[in-house]
Amino acid sequence: MATYIVFTRESMQDQSELGTSLSAVGETFKGHPIKILAACGPQQVLKGDSPEGVVIVEFPTTAAARAWYDSPAYQEVTQHRFKAARFRAVLVEGV
Incomplete structure (x- = not known):
């Protein structure tokens, strides 16, 4: 089930610090089945x-x-991201 x-x-x-995290996060995707659905687009x-911004990523399973x-x-x-801004992250399973 998609998550x-x-x-x-x-x-x-x-x-x-946000710039540092954004420049490094792409490397963390290697070897993982991640699909970026939204990345700080218009709201x-x-x-x-x-x-201030929303990012939604999809995985095939939890x-x-x-x-x-x-x-x-x-x-x-994430250590750079924590210094950069206050974020929320929620994992949610699809239906």
Whole structure:
């Protein structure tokens, strides 16, 4: 069953750190069955507060999503992301 990770950037703290994480994250995709569905494109907020950015990625299974998210390569990149901004990340299984 397809599984998605939805990332929302709530507030920016350090643009330089975000640039570092963005330049490194692509390497973490190697060997993982990831499909990027949305990446900080235009938003139309229908209800509630607007995040600064939204990224949605798809994996074929929850195990595949966790294998990428928990990988040492991605966890290293997240250290820059944590310094860059306040993010939320939610893993959700498809129907």
